[in-house]
């Protein structure tokens with residue numbers, strides 16, 4: 001008997017790639033209001049952002 005197809009997890013949370021370390025990270029409750037602005041997986045990566053990544057104005 002073939003295994004049943006995988007279903008998406010109940011908690012199908014969005015993911016992003018950290019611009020500093022390049023690793024994917026998952027939505028967190030603390031980011032629910034700023035998720036569109038979140039670009040780093042952690043405070044460490046935020047502080048270690050490359051200088052070339054200058055904020056555009």
Ligand SMILES: [Zn+2]
Pocket residue numbers: 018019020021022023040041042045
């Ligand atoms: Zn990171």
